[in-house]
Amino acid sequence: MRGEALMPTTVQKARLLLKNGKARIHSHRPFTIQLTYATGEAKQDLVLGVDAGYHNIGISVVSPTNEVFSSEIKLLQGQVERNKERRMYRTQRRSRLRYRKPRFDNRIKPKGWLAPSIQHKFDSHIKFIKRLCSVLPITKTIIEIAAFDIQKIKAPEINGKQYQEGEQLGFWNLREYILHRDxxxxxxxxxxxxxxxxxxxxxxxxxxxxxxxxxxxxxxxxxxxxxxxxxxKKKGFLYGWEAKTKSFKPETFMSIVRWKLVDELKCAHTYGHITKHKRIGLSLPKTHYHDAFCIAGGENQERCKPIFFHQKRKNNRCLEKFYDAKIIDTRTGKKVSGGELHSGRRTRNKNLNGENLRKYRGVKVSKGRRQIRKQRYAIRPDDIVKFDGKIYRAIGVQNKGQYLKIVNGSKPIVKNIKYIEVLFHQKTLKTV
Known part of the structure; x- marks a missing residue:
């Protein structure tokens, strides 16, 4: 009632509390209720394990007796391309100005500056972790910052207690990096x-x-x-083989932000090769939420069903869209876009042209068109709506806001928007 996080409850009890007016819905992702009456505040020690990563985040909250929350979040991709498009429009807009004052003093990057795409993923980690800590009484947070210890690879000297652990620990650390990289x-x-x-x-x-x-x-x-x-040997495949090893972009990202995450969250940290030892000992398959369970110190606790989320854009600011023409491909008889049956021309000065595929163009099914967005609508894609007593997911508004395409399974349907009730808006997370 005072806004403090309490221990999780069951679905049946939460339904009764909401029905009797003793609680209200606080948030839907994850589904959280807030009590409207005074109650006891007995809490257990909860440990949050976070499997941080470039593409996915694994989360697990473990108590001494059971796992109370498990989730896997797929982060939003394509931020670099969106930044490039924004820079292109900004450059065009500024070039239309007759005169623009020179500004050279504001080009200094502050200390701790990160590239916008990396900063976006870093902020996503912080936002999701803090959001979970606001609804659960978490007492300790442990985050996996890398699959291996880079300093250990560069400086393999050991001292103190490390001598008692033998040489295999250091070799496994390096071996884990090579296997993970490849x-x-x-x-x-x-x-x-x-x-x-x-x-x-x-x-x-x-x-x-x-x-x-x-x-x-x-x-x-x-x-x-x-x-x-x-x-x-000399006539063998490996003699004289100069293989080129590839770079590892996700590990580079974690190398940049790992200590920033630890400093921002003020939490403990661990490494991936330690997590793998625990996961193998528990006979668990390789998943992000299983790794998070091992990071949180999970052993024989009762597991809960994981929730899978996708991070989505909260607002699409694009005002103009282009829809390509649809043409019948004479080779297969199927409908394809006009861009797929292109002329093959690539450059003017170099002979890098490919095959001219225009000769395979058949009947044009629909013309290409440009569409300008003139207004925004209250219902957006992925919002949860209710129609005729059933729950649906919104796909998009049609006919200038008169109809809404919804789906509850595999086949979408179109219904009049005035007969549809909005349950809640999907903001930055959507359930898979």
Missing amino acids: NHKCQNPNCKNKSKNQILEIHHIGFWKKDRSDRPGNLITLCDKCHTPAKH
Whole structure:
């Protein structure tokens, strides 16, 4: 009643409290109620485990007896392209000005500045974690900041207690990075190993020229059939092979923001290779919410069903849209967009043109058109609505706001908007 977070309750009890007027709905994502009467405030120690990442966030809240919340959030992608489009429009707008005052003193980047795309993902982590802490009495937060310890790889010297842990811990740390970087797949482009569960090994790329260093750039993942002593010889595949290792963008992102996350949240941290040991010991499959459960210190607690979210744009500011023409492809008889049957021309000065596909254009089904958005409507895509006693998800408004396309399953339907009741608006998270 005072706005303080309490322990979770069951669906049946929450329904009774809402029905009797003893609680009100506070939020839908996740579904949270607020009591309207004074009650006891007994709480348990809850530990929040966060599997931070570039594409997904795994979340698990664990008590001494059970797991009270489990979720996996898929972050919004394409922020870089949207920033480029915004910069393009801003440049065009400024070029139309007759005179613009020179501004050179405001081009200094502040300390701790992050690129806009990275800042967006960093803010998303902070927002979702703080939002969960506002509805659950979490006493401790642990976040996985990387799959490996970069400082351990660069400076493998050990001291103190690390001597008692043996050499395998340091090797597993480096090996985990190489496997994770190579997506746990054999990097031989001509690999003939068809086994679903390949035995993977770490190969020294410069072994043939006596470069046995354990730096990540000299290590690559191979299966046991490609990594054999015979293939190390002069006539073998590995002799003289100069494989190029790829960069790892998600790990670069975590290297940039990991300590910022720890400082902002003032929480404890762990590494991915430690999480993997725990997950294997519990015989759990590889998922983000299972990793978060292990990060939170979960062992034999009763698990709960995870909730899957997708991060969505809260507002689409694009005012103009282009719809391509639809044409019948004479080769297949199917309807395709006009852009797919292009002329093949790429550049004017270089002979890089491809095949001219215009000759396969058949009957034009619909013309291409430009559409200008003139107004905004109250119901937006992914909002939850009610029609004829059933729950639907909104797809989009049609006929200048008169009709709404909704879906409850696989086949969408179109209904008059005045007969539809809005239950709640999806803001930044939508349930999958």
